Amino acid sequence: MEPQGLDRTAIAGILLMSLILGLWMIQTAPTPEQVEAQRAAADSVAAAQAEPELSPVEVDAPDDEAITVPTDSAFARALDRPERFVTVVTDRVEATFSTQGGTPVSYKLRSYDRAGTDEPVELVSNPEGALAIGVLPSRGEYLDTRALGFTPVVDGQPFTGDTLFVEDGEADLRFEAPVGAGALRFVYGFHHDSYDLDLRVETPGTDLLAQGGGYEVIWDGALPLAEADPQGETQQAGAFVSSAGETESVKLTEAGEAEPVVLSGSIDWVAVKTKFFIAAIIPETAAEGARLAGEQTGEADEPDSEFAQEYAARLEMPRLGVGDAATFTLYLGPLELRRLADYGLYDTVDFGAWVGFVIRPIAQYVVAPAFAFLSTFIPDYGLVIIVFALIIKLLLWPLTAVSYRNAAKMRELSPQLAAVKEKYGDDPQKQQEAMMGVYKTAGVNPLGGCLPMLLQYPLLIALWRFFQSTLVLRGESFLWAADLSAPDPVLPLPFTIPFVGDYLAGFTILMSVSMVVSMQLSMSSSTGMGGTQQKVLMYLMPLMFFVFFNRFPSGLSLYYLAFNLFSIVQQRLINKQVHDAHERGETPEIDKAAAVAEKAARKGKNGKRAKRPGRKGGLTSQVVSQNGRASSKKGKK
Numbered sequence: 001m002e003p004q005g006l007d008r009t010a011i012a013g014i015l016l017m018s019l020i021l022g023l024w025m026i027q028t029a030p031t032p033e034q035v036e037a038q039r040a041a042a043d044s045v046a047a048a049q050a051e052p053e054l055s056p057v058e059v060d061a062p063d064d065e066a067i068t069v070p071t072d073s074a075f076a077r078a079l080d081r082p083e084r085f086v087t088v089v090t091d092r093v094e095a096t097f098s099t100q101g102g103t104p105v106s107y108k109l110r111s112y113d114r115a116g117t118d119e120p121v122e123l124v125s126n127p128e129g130a131l132a133i134g135v136l137p138s139r140g141e142y143l144d145t146r147a148l149g150f151t152p153v154v155d156g157q158p159f160t161g162d163t164l165f166v167e168d169g170e171a172d173l174r175f176e177a178p179v180g181a182g183a184l185r186f187v188y189g190f191h192h193d194s195y196d197l198d199l200r201v202e203t204p205g206t207d208l209l210a211q212g213g214g215y216e217v218i219w220d221g222a223l224p225l226a227e228a229d230p231q232g233e234t235q236q237a238g239a240f241v242s243s244a245g246e247t248e249s250v251k252l253t254e255a256g257e258a259e260p261v262v263l264s265g266s267i268d269w270v271a272v273k274t275k276f277f278i279a280a281i282i283p284e285t286a287a288e289g290a291r292l293a294g295e296q297t298g299e300a301d302e303p304d305s306e307f308a309q310e311y312a313a314r315l316e317m318p319r320l321g322v323g324d325a326a327t328f329t330l331y332l333g334p335l336e337l338r339r340l341a342d343y344g345l346y347d348t349v350d351f352g353a354w355v356g357f358v359i360r361p362i363a364q365y366v367v368a369p370a371f372a373f374l375s376t377f378i379p380d381y382g383l384v385i386i387v388f389a390l391i392i393k394l395l396l397w398p399l400t401a402v403s404y405r406n407a408a409k410m411r412e413l414s415p416q417l418a419a420v421k422e423k424y425g426d427d428p429q430k431q432q433e434a435m436m437g438v439y440k441t442a443g444v445n446p447l448g449g450c451l452p453m454l455l456q457y458p459l460l461i462a463l464w465r466f467f468q469s470t471l472v473l474r475g476e477s478f479l480w481a482a483d484l485s486a487p488d489p490v491l492p493l494p495f496t497i498p499f500v501g502d503y504l505a506g507f508t509i510l511m512s513v514s515m516v517v518s519m520q521l522s523m524s525s526s527t528g529m530g531g532t533q534q535k536v537l538m539y540l541m542p543l544m545f546f547v548f549f550n551r552f553p554s555g556l557s558l559y560y561l562a563f564n565l566f567s568i569v570q571q572r573l574i575n576k577q578v579h580d581a582h583e584r585g586e587t588p589e590i591d592k593a594a595a596v597a598e599k600a601a602r603k604g605k606n607g608k609r610a611k612r613p614g615r616k617g618g619l620t621s622q623v624v625s626q627n628g629r630a631s632s633k634k635g636k637k
Contacts, residue, residue: 067128067144067146068142068147071141074208078178081149082099083099085097086159086173088173088190091193092193093108093195097175097188099149100149101147101148102150102186103129103130104129107279107332108122109277113475115475115483124221125222132144133217134215134216134314135208135212144218148177148184149177151175153176154174159173170189170190171189171190171192172187172188174186175187179203179208183202184202184208184209187200187201195331195332196332196333198330199327200325200327202325203320203325204323210321210322214320216314216315217281218313218315219279219281220312221272221310223274226277228483228486235251238311239271240313240348241270241271241292243265244266248263252294252311254296254299255297255299258295260292261291261292262291263289264288264316269343269345270315271313276335276474277335278348280343282344283326284329285326287315288318291313291314293312293313294309331343331345334471338368346364349363358458359458359462362458363465367463367466380476381484382476382484385559386558392459397570400567408578467556471485473485484555485553489503490503490504491504500547501551507561508546508550508554510557511561512542512545515542516539521572
């Protein structure tokens, strides 16, 4: 960005682009009131997680009743069984299942900790279990399989232990409940180094899932919150469903039940997510319908309220014949874009409603692959960001070189431009005409500096949303920043500044200072055209960016700081090249432009008569310079 030599139109354009960026970020950023409420929300959410008092959303059964014990004699042998727990440990997860329902009651990610703790991230909040099958037989009442007792089986034998280790390859854990003369089986297939697991539903010897209108596969419960900013996390939480390539969702913004989303037809998957983690059910064959529901208790911005959110997602599956099996993939893990793309879950990532269609491809096909590649041989994500900034700088080098060369030329012409401005100070139109003549002779486009800055905006927004919505930087530290996906406060404030917060972020301060230095380098002189406007712009834009960036991920400020530093190096190199070339007489365009500027200044000083048609076709003289008009008036006196 080069303020040097910009006319009012260019300055207005830069300010307008900055205003657009600012409005975009302000619109999607939390309000000051939300920032004030975050600490209170954190306390209430932590209490709710420690002792959950909100019952799971009871959308499983058509009559909205809680799980009930079936009275049909076919289930008699599956009732009143003692409950046991079986834990499966792989390289990635530690999953605990209850024999009551054969359902996971805990699912911990071993590689990720809750923010500020040593406790692993938990994906199950429902003490009765998160996964179930719901069925309405042609006779009897609605059945939730969490009402049945199951027997754990490993390698074809009842499993009497309490822990199954999957240290290499794959392993199956089967839960079996007797139903009449047959059985209902859930077979969970674990992979030692993966976040996904297979679920196979089998019905040997029973027509339980062949009755009525089919059956439902249910994920019941929200994912527990795991970040230091619970209110910001709940804003990105929700339940999602994909049908024919279109994704719909239920998100909670106020207390009460949300309007459910009910779809019929081919369904690809359903999922429940938080900011950085997701639980998704993906059927091998398309489901016939889906339903999402959500319920919120309390308000996040009310310290005394018991705030909690619950979600439920269910797939409606076709009937399953006797002895048949249905297969599902369960992805229970982090929101890593490369993994999400493999499962078709990419649309669960929030890239913003306004320009998501522009930002999503940049994040998916530019940012994500670049970070994935660089991180394979650079262990520190702070360094990854700096190298990425260098790559973007090199890609934009030809464009920025042209604009920086223009600025360097104007620096060499600054005395002549200052003289032109002084002589035409009272005639802006003449001043602009003279300036444009100088620009044209020097081969300078005064708007050329806007393009590199304009190209940066979509990438900046893509990086911002990428850092906000994916966990690539979660928990990654660099220098004093403990988490590059969050702000890096270095100076706490005893008060709150609107849009800034109650702290100053380190990398944001350095980024703003680098902007001032970069803009100073691109200025020709403080007395050149628009000198006062340039000085205002030189401090106003960094201040605006500081206000916008202070509460954003520190990784974003680090990127822009690194990019600015590389730009400063480029500016200094080009300034020196142009100056040395001018000293050697190798810049005839600058010499010609200087001559044009001097001629315009002399013309303004000595005055020149311009002729125009008179009323009767004659010629009338007019003095065009300020000095000429003053001399004429003095002579008349």
